Every structure is written in C-alpha cells, then in structure tokens.
Amino acid sequence: MEPPPPPPPPPSGTTVTQRDQWRVEQEVGRIYSFFAQLPPAAQSFALEVQRDNHIEYLTRGLRGLAPSFGSLDASRPWICYWIIHSLALLGEPIDAELEDSVIDFLSRCQDPSGGYGGGPGQLPHLATTYAAVNSLITLGGSRSLSSINRDKVHNFLRQMKQPSGGFRMHDGGEIDVRACYTAISVASTLNILDDELAEKVGDFILSCQTYEGGIAGEPGSEAHGGYTFCGLATMILINEADRLDLSRLIDWVVFRQGVECGFQGRVNKLVDGCYSFWQGGACALLQKLHPFGLSEGGEDESTDSIDSSLYAASNVSEQEEQENNLESASPQVDGTCQFKQGGPQSASCSINTGNASYNFLERRAEGGSLFNSSALQQYILLCSQLPEGGFRDKPGKFRDLYHTCYCLSGLTVCQYGRSKHADSPPLPWDVVGPYSNLLEPIHPLHNVVLSKYQEANEFFAG
Amino acid sequence: MDGRRIVKVRRLHHRRWVAEKLGPDAASRELEFTRKIFFLDAKNYHAWSHRQWVLQALGGWEDELDYCAQLLEEDVFNNSAWNQRYFVITKSPFLGGLKAMRDSEVDYAIEAIDANPENESPWRYLWLNDSRVHSACLRVLKAKRNFKFALSTLLDLLGLGFKPNQEIKDAITSLRTSDSGEAGSDSDLANSICSILAREDPMRANYWTWRSSKLPQAAEV
Numbered sequence A: 001m002e003p004p005p006p007p008p009p010p011p012s013g014t015t016v017t018q019r020d021q022w023r024v025e026q027e028v029g030r031i032y033s034f035f036a037q038l039p040p041a042a043q044s045f046a047l048e049v050q051r052d053n054h055i056e057y058l059t060r061g062l063r064g065l066a067p068s069f070g071s072l073d074a075s076r077p078w079i080c081y082w083i084i085h086s087l088a089l090l091g092e093p094i095d096a097e098l099e100d101s102v103i104d105f106l107s108r109c110q111d112p113s114g115g116y117g118g119g120p121g122q123l124p125h126l127a128t129t130y131a132a133v134n135s136l137i138t139l140g141g142s143r144s145l146s147s148i149n150r151d152k153v154h155n156f157l158r159q160m161k162q163p164s165g166g167f168r169m170h171d172g173g174e175i176d177v178r179a180c181y182t183a184i185s186v187a188s189t190l191n192i193l194d195d196e197l198a199e200k201v202g203d204f205i206l207s208c209q210t211y212e213g214g215i216a217g218e219p220g221s222e223a224h225g226g227y228t229f230c231g232l233a234t235m236i237l238i239n240e241a242d243r244l245d246l247s248r249l250i251d252w253v254v255f256r257q258g259v260e261c262g263f264q265g266r267v268n269k270l271v272d273g274c275y276s277f278w279q280g281g282a283c284a285l286l287q288k289l290h291p292f293g294l295s296e297g298g299e300d301e302s303t304d305s306i307d308s309s310l311y312a313a314s315n316v317s318e319q320e321e322q323e324n325n326l327e328s329a330s331p332q333v334d335g336t337c338q339f340k341q342g343g344p345q346s347a348s349c350s351i352n353t354g355n356a357s358y359n360f361l362e363r364r365a366e367g368g369s370l371f372n373s374s375a376l377q378q379y380i381l382l383c384s385q386l387p388e389g390g391f392r393d394k395p396g397k398f399r400d401l402y403h404t405c406y407c408l409s410g411l412t413v414c415q416y417g418r419s420k421h422a423d424s425p426p427l428p429w430d431v432v433g434p435y436s437n438l439l440e441p442i443h444p445l446h447n448v449v450l451s452k453y454q455e456a457n458e459f460f461a462g
Numbered sequence B: 001m002d003g004r005r006i007v008k009v010r011r012l013h014h015r016r017w018v019a020e021k022l023g024p025d026a027a028s029r030e031l032e033f034t035r036k037i038f039f040l041d042a043k044n045y046h047a048w049s050h051r052q053w054v055l056q057a058l059g060g061w062e063d064e065l066d067y068c069a070q071l072l073e074e075d076v077f078n079n080s081a082w083n084q085r086y087f088v089i090t091k092s093p094f095l096g097g098l099k100a101m102r103d104s105e106v107d108y109a110i111e112a113i114d115a116n117p118e119n120e121s122p123w124r125y126l127w128l129n130d131s132r133v134h135s136a137c138l139r140v141l142k143a144k145r146n147f148k149f150a151l152s153t154l155l156d157l158l159g160l161g162f163k164p165n166q167e168i169k170d171a172i173t174s175l176r177t178s179d180s181g182e183a184g185s186d187s188d189l190a191n192s193i194c195s196i197l198a199r200e201d202p203m204r205a206n207y208w209t210w211r212s213s214k215l216p217q218a219a220e221v
Helices: A016-036 A040-046 A051-065 A076-089 A096-109 A126-139 A142-146 A150-160 A177-189 A201-206 A225-237 A246-254 A275-289 A306-314 A353-362 A373-384 A401-415 A450-459 B009-040 B045-058 B061-074 B079-091 B097-115 B120-125 B131-143 B148-159 B166-173 B189-200 B202-213
Strands: none
Touching: A016 A373, A051 A076, A051 A096, A051 A401, A076 A096, A076 A126, A076 A401, A096 A126, A096 A142, A126 A142, A126 A150, A126 A177, A126 A450, A142 A450, A150 A177, A177 A201, A177 A225, A177 A353, A177 A450, A201 A225, A225 A246, A225 A275, A225 A353, A246 A275, A246 B202, A275 A373, A275 A401, A373 A401, B009 B045, B045 B079, B061 B079, B079 B097, B079 B120, B097 B120, B097 B131, B120 B148, B131 B148, B131 B166, B148 B166, B148 B189, B166 B189, B189 B202
16 A cells, blocks of 8 residues: 655645644544445444453553552552443453452552652642542452542542642642533542532632633633533533523534544644543533423434545545635434524532432433544544554554543443433434444443442442 | 653642742743743643642732633633633632623633634633624635534523624524425424534434424524
C-alpha cells in the first residue's frame, strides 16, 4: 500500500487555531477516506474493538505497576483505576494474584486518618481517593470492599469540605469542580453522603457555569468538558441539577462534537478521544434528566449510514473555503431520528440524597441520542484505537492508559446511549462495528461498571 | 512544545501561596509569568485560572482588557481570551461592569462575527438581545455561507420572544430548499430554522429535531 501523498500546507493568513484545526482535519480525513475505499471485510475488521491486544496492553500495565514501591509517583491509584476499569469494560477478569496485590497496594495508600494518597505514606487526596475507591469497587468481592475504611473516608471528606460549599483537593490544595465531584461521587458510592457534605456544593457549581453554557473548574474560568461532566454529575447526585441552566448547557455540549466526529473539550480547541466520555457522558446524563418534561413520542429508528458518509469523506478533496471543513463528511443521521423526552413522573427529585445515584439508574432515557453516537464511535474506533492495543487522544499522539480508559468509557456510553435502561442490551444498529464490540454498561454518574456498582451498593447499604 | 507540561497545577498552587505572602507587589511578576506561558500556549487552562486568581487577589486590572484585545488580534479564535474578556468586563473595578460595557462589547463581538461567521467564540459571547445582533445574523444569512450559528442564535432569540422583521424571515425562507421536504405545509419560522439546521448541520440532526419538538405551539409566523 503506497503511503498517502503529503498534505498540502495550511492556507495562508490563518491563525494558530485555524492551522492546528486544519492539520487535524487533514489527518482524520485521510483516515476516513482510506477506510471508505476498503473492501467490506477490511472495513469490518477496522471497526472491531481489538480486545486481545487491549487486554494485553492493560495487563502489562498492571503487572508493571503493582510491585513498584520505590517511585514517588502520585498517580498510581489513577493508573490502577484506568487499567482495572478498562479491563472490566472489556469483560476481562483479573488474575486473582494480581487482584490481591492491587488490593494490598491500595490499602497501603490509605491514610490512617482517612482517604487515599498517591502512594504509601503520601498525604490523602480527593482525586486518588476517587480512583482508589472506584478501583476497589470494580475489583469487587468482600476482601476488596471491606478494605475501605468508610468512617475514615467520611472524616477526610469532611475535612476537605470548605465553608463556600466546595471541596479542597487536599490539605492546602485547590478548590474546584473536580474536587466536588470526586468527593460527592465517593460519598455516594460508599453510602456516606449526608447533608453536611452536600451543603452549598450546588451553589459553588452553579457559580462555575459560564456565559457559554458549559461548566468551568473555578468561577470565572473557561467552560470545559471535564469540569462540565464533573459539575453536572455532582448536581445530579445532590438532586440539584434543575438549578443549572440546562438548555444552555445542552446547547454548549452538543456543539462540542465536530466534523472529525469526536468531541473537543472547549470551543475552538482540538478533538480529543478522552472527551468521548466527558462530553459524551454529559450528554448521556442530560438525556436522562428530561429537563423539559415533554410527553413520550413514537418509535425511534435510526439508520445511521456509515458507508455513505465515509464515501462522502473520500470525495473531500480541494475546497474553496480556507478552512477545508469536513462537514459534508459527517455521517448522515436519519432525519426521522427523534429525541424523545420522558414523562413528568421521573422529574420528582427525592430529597434523600443517599438514593439519588441509585434512583438515577431507574430513569428511562427515551428515544435518540442527544449527540451523534455512531459518529463518535467511528472516531473512537478508527482514529483513537490502535490495532496493536490501547487508545490515544488523536492521530499523531501516542497511546496511554488514561485515553484507553476514557475512550472505552465513551464507547460504552455510545453503545448504551439509547437503551431504555442503564443495562438493557442495545439494538444491533446502535453498536458500530460487529455486535461483539459491545462493552459492559456503566453507572453513568460514577463511571464504574454497573454490575460492580450494584454489588457495592448492596455491600455498603447496611 | 506542549504547554501542559510546563504548567503543573501543584506548582501553580504553590505560587499562589507564595504570592499571597508577598502581596500586591507580586502581581506584575505573576502576570508576566502567565504571559510567558501564553506565548507558547495561549489557551493553557491552569495558567488562565492562575492569572484570574492573581487579578482578583493582587490586582493589576488596568491593562487586562488591552491584553485580551492583543491576544484576539493574534488569534480571534482563542476562546480562552474571549472568556478572559468576559471576566474582565464583569470583574474589573475600573470598567463599571456589564451594563457600562455592553455597547462596546456587542460591537466588538459583531465585528469578529462579520470577519469570521464560522467562529463560535463571539457568538457565545453575545448573550444579549440587541438589534445589532439581529442585523449581524441577517448579514450572515444573506451571504449563505457559515450560517449555522446565525440560525442557531435566531432560534434562541425566537425563544426569548424576538419578533423578526420581514427581511430576516425572507432570508430564512430563501435557505429552505424545495426538495428537502421542509417547505410546504410548515410555515412556522422556528420550525423552518430547525429543518434547515438538521440539513446543514447533520452532526446535530438529533438535537435540532429535539429543539423543534420542544418549540412552543404559538410560534411567530
């Protein structure tokens, strides 16, 4: 196969943003064009989730991680979560010995006065607490779950709580929306969420919704996909989502999906595979919120046609416009696709915050996806996925465990995006590629595999 | 060079601690520090948060609006600079707040829209119902290029009770195509906009269909 000709240089008189965007569109366009001219069998293969290679990449990562005690790297609980969650999404069990060493390692990260640090002896931190707790829940089983000292975690959360309502990441650390999310999510999954922890969190997050509609990390900062997911999920967990300007939020999020078919994190920034989860996941949450309480509609059929759209992509050559945009290449969505709203019954918000997370699963997501699910799957599978294992931000970047986790998380969000309930199996046409691409469903607020969340929910219910 | 590697959140947070101890004298040094980062990576998220913290805690507002203008001169698509503009307009003790600055900011944003109607930043910046906004939308529609934000803005305005004039209605009608199925029985302007957008902005076809489904029944014809 001959290498493709080098791309033409970007048009003159353009800004940094335009040039960077143009380069990415060229790269992505080439991938889609190449795909479009493949014979059907090769196309099928290109759209397959390369399970075995991902599992090998992930397992190697886990083995390399567990025994290393010397490093002062503070992100090992995160790496645990990225790997363990990814393996769980792929439905791959973890070898018992490896599992035990992870549980032991995370136990040693637990601070005597509460919370988890980045490594043994390191000060506790909300983000690593979230990662550790999610990892242990994903591993499941009584040894893993009982290793979590809930009372001490509760103390730690109370210590991080600020008078303003927000949370500090760690002692002397930053106060932001991500800290709020990690705190409230952990409190919810461990069933230790109380009024004291929830108090005024909503006020803080509300102050972070910007004029654009998205949510920022701190008041005044720019609307950003990661913080938007965190802010929205937190508001749902404390039953205050209706305080947000939801229509403006929805408008901001849906416009983050670009011609490349993936999501960007901010306006005029580049597409990145990890936003498949942060932005795609936010859309999935919004779909379940039924902010406008309209009555249910009729049947929903989407016949997203990838073949015709990618054929269009292969015809994108010279453009008159400076920016060579690929809008004609975006997948055609059947115009009869209806995005339906659920009935008003699901709008009743229980004040009992302890059940908000579990109750949210019961809400029915009616009708179509708010975002273009098949386009996003296309980006994840063709542009982010590496056939040799792992996922990356975008073509030209290297794979890493963070992107592997969040691309897979985004993929499952897409696959289950139109399922009536959180774990009902999707219809074949909702899964891009072979149906064997289907991943495990997640709890959309915590990003933990649903069956594991349910096991933990029962375990901590007492 | 990837700006993210230059900026570690922990170090920035430590800088805040140090700067707080030093007081207002530290302001210009901290502002200069972030300026250097922006030279390499003009959208660096944590550097912008740090800069905002410096302004609020230590001052230095006087030149900030000019700095935003300079960054936008270099790259009008820099959404971080637009966000900073909003921050300065609303928070600077020298500018009189949103009410005082509204007129000049509307003009500024519209100028950016006229130059690059495909630039989402100034459209999101325009949070005001203003006749200059209506005219800008009309100009973009008439050019029949890069009009999705213009249509989307008009749709939002209709939702706020805006009554479009005949010129705008005609411009919208002229974007409908006879063979796309939306002409004919559908005389509702907002529905027309949704149909056009479902066609012109297929990535968001589901969204436009949903918007259309939640339109109030008594929409302006």
